[in-house]
Amino acid sequence: MASNGAIPPPIPEVSADLKFDGGVKVGWAPQAIHHLPTGNPSQFAANDGTHSPFPARRGAALLSGGHASPFVVNASSNRQTIQNRSNAQQDFEHARPPAVARPPAIACPPVVAPAPVILTWDTPQVGYPVDTSTLPGSRNGTPTPHEALPPSSQPISQRPSFQMSSRGMSLASMMNNSQAKQSSSAALEGPGSWRRSRACWSTCTPGIGPILGPPLPILVLGKRELVTLIMARMLPEDNESDWEDEERRPQKDSSSVKAGCGRQEGNLARQANALKRKEIMKDLDEWREMTEKALAAIAAKHDYKVERLKKLLGSSPRLRKKREMTDMDALVHAKSKELNDGLPKGSRHKIGEVKRRLKADKTLMACLGNKEKMKVFREELEDAREDKRSVARISNKSVAIRSGKLLKRFREEFHELRDRSTLCGFGIFCRGAYDSSIQPTIIGGGPVADFFTKYFRKSVWEILCLFESFVTSYNHMGTRPLYKTEMVKATRHYIVEGLRQITGKETIKMNYRNFDVDIVSALKVNISGWPKGVEMQAPSAIEELDDLKAVHEAWRTGEAFWYKMSNKQVAAHEQVTADDRRQGKQRKERSDKGGVHRTSTKRKKVVEEDDEEEEEPRPKKKGRTAKKVVKQVISASVGKPGPSKGKEKQKSSGRKSLKKIAMKLQVDDEEDTEDLLLGEGLQHLQYRYFTLYIRAHRLRTMSSTVTSAAFGSGKEYPSM
């Protein structure tokens, strides 16, 4: 089993009425191996000291031993309960990381019927049908806690070196030795190792496949451990008769031992491997035998043939090719069309009648052998199928249903692939509009949750909710005509962000006035697709609304974009702009030229993007600005600052108001709030859309920060 660090599927809840009912023994992964036996590993036995030929019981003994907190789950009942829910609900609930950390310890009463149980979760928590009354070491069905025995005195079947394969229900994976090794390795990590189980997200159907019989316990012994084991078993006794092959006899001379240590180790390793293979094959044979018996029992119970069960077990209808269209299908379709076309519902001929008429229709039946004619009939049926698929689906319901089906199929295909490979990945799907009823869905497998937790500090479901909020609000507001100020800001954002991305300089500023020199020549980047007929200038400087719309649309659609220039292009550009440079562009004369500074104290420098773009000086007297309007709105909504007590108090009150807004909206500071309020013109929007926009803004900020962090800026994403 792959050890991929995935967050496991949630632990199925155990309701009171499900406990101890035809139960399934469940245990937590035991601790790492501490001791190796000095006996023959093939004689690993139950804790009563007798050899047990049934690996399930050995494993079960371990599971029932009370190393951690065993509990019992009626998997079949639980599965039924689960499947009664809607698929989407299952998706949402089952893919959610488990809220309950660990099930409570429950004593194991006797379970009588070890009937095969269809298991639904591929995690080590879910165990296998166990008849505890037959468990070694159990008295009257009550397992004996083997903590009473010191580890060295415990039979190895109860030691942590035995671990049920957490992938036990998959035949293919059971046969896969490497996966079993990984599974066992994961088991060695202790109770937390289940985090590394091969968990899949969005398990709509929480089962991977039925298990027909107890799984094979995997002996967790590494090569080195086996070498140690063999050396411990053989070398001290130095039984001459054990070494039939003289070449393999260990050297007694100490110098020779040192010299031949490598060879000796190699020999021992080969022996260890051979021994291990032998053990594995033996266990596999045992498991196969038990599986055959279990299959026979199920076949008898359900009146199925064993071959049929094997097909069910090993095949996936999802991946099976669809049945090809037959000539008869095409003819039936043609006959039905001929008979029923135009007839109202209720008076159409049923399928039996259609087929009888078809059989009697010698003309149509004569077409069966004619490839050319049948091709026409087949095309007609294919067209009809296509029409059926592509018929206008205008209702939200039909779209939601179709989406659900497609996603379900996608999920099944993904899980099928996931089961058979190490494929990792995820997909997040949600509605794109408020009035849609499409269920949010996450499809994926692998360490997806860990990834989101590490880099976003959010669960996948929180990300999905954020994404849905973002998409719905974005789609809603994106269709709204923008005010000119909004369009200016959006266009400026496109341009500046594009420049920053292509240059990799986060603080670089756009310079329209000296674009050729400061941008093109200096940075070797240029803009392509700027609308013809519109002078390249700052968006805020574009006076004509149509021109501004053209620029905005060009950047929004990607028609306008930044590109890196080749040396050739730079040289050509230099050639063109050389004349301008020689002439020397005159800096625009400042409006305050010749004036006297009012104060010698340095003004607080405020860095704003607009500074670079502004060509005109600020008006001396500020009129009724949007900023003031917004502040008034805030004051009115949050609380009026009260009677005027001087400029400082008003300023302070304004800040407090913004702080309140910031706290309410959970924005980092009031500056952000102010910027958001001002820049986006959101004072005109409903509060609902405003909050959604805030969320979207935070998501954008977070994702861009994380992206830059991932690409080496070393910036930490903000905690949200």
Added chain:
DNA sequence: GAGCTACGTACCTCGCATCC
């Protein structure tokens, strides 16, 4: 022999147009 595909009908839900 199970499952797929073809067809049908009955019933339900939803969207849209119309009316008040």
Added chain:
DNA sequence: GGATGCGAGGTACGTAGCTC
């Protein structure tokens, strides 16, 4: 803006024959 009727599209179920 709410109530109502109609049509479209969907599911569920049934029958029959063919495929794998």
